[in-house]
Amino acid sequence: MASRVWYRYAIQLSDRTAVEVVEGMRARRRNPWYLSDVDLPEGIEPTTDARDRYSIRYYLVAMLFVIFDVETVFMFPWAVIFNKLLLFGLIEMIVFIFILVVGYYYAWQKGALEWV
Numbered sequence: 001m002a003s004r005v006w007y008r009y010a011i012q013l014s015d016r017t018a019v020e021v022v023e024g025m026r027a028r029r030r031n032p033w034y035l036s037d038v039d040l041p042e043g044i045e046p047t048t049d050a051r052d053r054y055s056i057r058y059y060l061v062a063m064l065f066v067i068f069d070v071e072t073v074f075m076f077p078w079a080v081i082f083n084k085l086l087l088f089g090l091i092e093m094i095v096f097i098f099i100l101v102v103g104y105y106y107a108w109q110k111g112a113l114e115w116v
Contacts, residue, residue, distance in 0.1 A: 064113070067103070078092075
């Protein structure tokens with residue numbers, strides 16, 4: 001009995017995959033390279049090579065932004081259920097924010113936040 005269920009799901013998956021492939025083939029452009037000889041959409045010619053070197057500080061600041069932006073992603077669900085967590089949730093968030101402040105202070109002392 002269990003093997004029949006497996007076959008049913010396999011058939012449904014293959015049917016759906018076949019439908020998606022056929023629909024994708026129908027919906028695609030007939031000539032995918034029709035814009036290959038057109039300049040940039042803004043009409044501005046590039047002034048430098050695409051493989052220029054950038055300062056490592058640019059990437060460092062971008063990584064710090066992502067790290068501290070993820071902080072808000074973790075804080076939002078906590079704020080939604082704050083009434084259910086009570087004191088335990090408050091202490092947990094204080095520890096979380098303390099760890100982030102320590103990381104921020106370390107990055108500040110190393111000069112990662114300076115653009116000069």
